[in-house]
Amino acid sequence: MSLIDSTLAEILVCPVDKADLIEDEESSRLECSECRRRYPVRDGIPIMLVEEAEGGSNV
Numbered sequence: 868m869s870l871i872d873s874t875l876a877e878i879l880v881c882p883v884d885k886a887d888l889i890e891d892e893e894s895s896r897l898e899c900s901e902c903r904r905r906y907p908v909r910d911g912i913p914i915m916l917v918e919e920a921e922g923g924s925n926v
Contacts, residue, residue: 870895870908871890871908875913876888879913881901881904883902886899891905897913902922
Protein backbone atom coordinates (compact mmCIF):
# COMPACT_ATOMS: atom_id res chain seq x y z
CA MET A 868 0.00 0.00 0.00
CA SER A 869 1.26 3.44 -0.90
CA LEU A 870 1.50 6.37 1.51
CA ILE A 871 0.03 8.84 -0.98
CA ASP A 872 -2.03 8.80 -4.16
CA SER A 873 0.02 7.46 -7.08
CA THR A 874 -0.80 10.47 -9.29
CA LEU A 875 0.49 12.84 -6.61
CA ALA A 876 3.58 10.68 -6.06
CA GLU A 877 4.48 11.05 -9.75
CA ILE A 878 4.65 14.86 -9.61
CA LEU A 879 6.03 15.52 -6.11
CA VAL A 880 9.71 16.44 -5.77
CA CYS A 881 11.86 17.74 -2.93
CA PRO A 882 11.21 21.48 -2.49
CA VAL A 883 14.92 22.08 -1.81
CA ASP A 884 16.68 20.43 -4.74
CA LYS A 885 13.80 19.16 -6.92
CA ALA A 886 15.02 15.54 -6.68
CA ASP A 887 12.77 12.48 -6.66
CA LEU A 888 11.19 11.26 -3.44
CA ILE A 889 11.26 7.70 -2.13
CA GLU A 890 8.42 6.38 0.04
CA ASP A 891 9.34 5.00 3.46
CA GLU A 892 6.07 3.32 4.41
CA GLU A 893 7.39 2.02 7.72
CA SER A 894 8.17 5.55 8.96
CA SER A 895 5.33 7.30 7.04
CA ARG A 896 7.78 9.64 5.32
CA LEU A 897 8.96 10.64 1.87
CA GLU A 898 12.75 10.78 1.58
CA CYS A 899 14.65 12.88 -0.96
CA SER A 900 16.96 10.81 -3.13
CA GLU A 901 19.59 13.58 -3.12
CA CYS A 902 19.68 15.57 0.14
CA ARG A 903 18.05 12.80 2.24
CA ARG A 904 15.55 15.13 3.91
CA ARG A 905 12.55 13.18 5.16
CA TYR A 906 9.10 14.74 4.87
CA PRO A 907 6.28 13.37 7.05
CA VAL A 908 3.04 12.03 5.61
CA ARG A 909 0.00 12.53 7.83
CA ASP A 910 -3.33 10.95 6.92
CA GLY A 911 -2.17 10.53 3.31
CA ILE A 912 -1.07 14.18 3.03
CA PRO A 913 2.64 14.85 2.46
CA ILE A 914 3.93 17.76 4.54
CA MET A 915 6.42 19.29 2.11
CA LEU A 916 7.60 22.15 4.32
CA VAL A 917 11.36 22.32 4.79
CA GLU A 918 10.76 23.33 8.43
CA GLU A 919 8.90 20.05 9.00
CA ALA A 920 11.57 17.87 7.36
CA GLU A 921 14.11 15.78 9.22
CA GLY A 922 17.68 15.38 8.05
CA GLY A 923 19.47 17.34 5.36
CA SER A 924 21.26 20.57 6.17
CA ASN A 925 18.32 22.20 7.98
CA VAL A 926 18.88 20.33 11.24
